[in-house]
Amino acid sequence: MTLMTIQDAARRSGLSEPTVRYYEDIGLIGPVAREARSGHRRYGEQDLDTLQVLACLRAMGMRIEDMRTYQANRLLGPPASGEQRDLLLRHAQRVETEITTLRVHLEYLRAKAQLWDARARDDAADEAEAAARVQAMLPSLQAVVR
Structure with a gap:
């Protein structure tokens, strides 16, 4: 050995x-x-x-x-x-919740980046669309933050 x-x-x-x-x-x-x-x-x-x-x-x-x-x-x-199965499944559920939270965060970041990109290009229509997308995401974002 x-x-x-x-x-x-x-x-x-x-x-x-x-x-x-x-x-x-x-x-x-x-x-x-x-x-x-x-x-x-x-x-x-x-x-x-x-x-x-x-x-x-x-x-x-x-x-x-x-x-x-x-x-x-x-x-x-x-x-x-x-008991081992139950322990692992509890952790799998926790990881799944984290993944869901991270997906919401990712979409929010992309929407905010789109908003700032539209501002950088001085594109009022794209900026309004991005701002609406960000606003629409706020309830989902607030739900995962809690």
Whole structure:
């Protein structure tokens, strides 16, 4: 079994070294093997697998508490499948809501850019059309801001 330094584990997982240490400190990973003489951490393939999973969950915006639940369910295996599914579906719903919000923001930005483009070209008709589009979007924008 090949053991890795924290630098190697961090690089291969996509996490920073401080994050890897933090995840060990709070029990999301580990305990991690240590060299007897130096006390330096040494990560195995299973540790790396766990770090890569955590990196993905973190990238999706999952909270630490939900990461803990996810990790506990991974260890439980099939008996925790339903809870694992529900946890992931809750996060999928949150991501879907974020995507919807970002689409509204994107459309608003494009409409405002169209308005300013019309002003730069001194095109009153296009400016009025863009202003109407911006006005029409305000209720949607306000709804996602709340």
